Amino acid sequence: MTGGSLEDHLFKNRTLLTWGRRYNIAMGLGSVLQYLLKHIHQCMIHRDIKSSNIMLDEEFVAKLGDFGLAKLVNHARGPNTTQVKGTPGYLAREYFQMGKASKESDIYSFGVVLLEILCGRRLSDLELAEQGGLVPWAWKRCGCGNWFRRWFFNFHLLVDKRLGKDFDKKQA
Template sequence: MPNGSLESHLHGEKPTLSWHVRYKIAIGLESALQYLHEGEEQCVLHRDIKSDNVLLDLDFTTKLCDFGVSKLVDRGERTQTTMVVGTPGYLAPEYMQVQRARKETDMYCFGIVALEICRGRRPRNGALVRVVWQLYLGGIVVEAADARLENFDANEMRCLLTVGLWCTNPNHSERPTAEQVLNVLQNESPLPDLPPDMYPPPLPPLEIDTVGSEVVDGSR
């Protein structure tokens, strides 16, 4: 793809992306996920959604790639037992524990990518979710925005950060579907109010340094 991967713009050698382009990429990725989950007779579980598998064409249109570990699931089935595959940092906790792939595990991966798009930080040691969740509880979730963004739409930033948290709910049965997420991102449904006990306490302590990077147990 002419513009490489999302990962290369967020963390690599390519120029950082404007907020308008980032939000467009998030909607494009979720549209692809909706098609995989609902668009055909069989559901496709991608199982390795991450920023490095989001490719960008000449117009920065989203192309989801790498279906080497994807699985087909019949409509009547909700899960499929399988060996754990994917990339650390993006994997749903229950997937690693019970080794069952489901739509909700893909939605968790999307949630991590959504937070990554907003914050511009890699998902390491759970720090990405913790930072955004703490700011959400404090009513200042927009402060999680990537410091490299010169300007952005605060309502869209709040929306995508909230959706990212919604998709990473530790209770997989409370995660939204791809269609629900699309409706929120396209302003066709209201933003959800996440319960303050969504993440059971206590969360490990986390600090945010002056340049906005996460510090967990003394390491970035």
């Protein structure tokens, strides 16, 4: 793919992705997941959704790649217990603990990628290691865990500093 990977643009000093491009990439990836996971009887679980597996074309349209760990799941039988595969940090805790890949485990991975897109910070950001990594840092920064605080109004606090004020607060 001529645009490289999402990882290249977020973390390896390629072209800085504007807010509009980030938003379109997130929406495009969401559409891909909906397509893979929406089927009633069977669905395709990717099991390795991460920024390095999201390729961008010349117009920055997202394409999900690397289906080497993907698994076709029959919903009537439920998720099979399997050897846990994927990239640590992107794996849902339930999948990691019980070895059952599911739609929800892919959706969790998608959420981690969304945080990377929003923050412009790597899952394994060394500055965030003391706080438990990207996900716990985001929860704390938005005020999650404080039940009376409206955390969903605080996602703008996570936006990549390189964008300055050039982002849509409602989309964030």
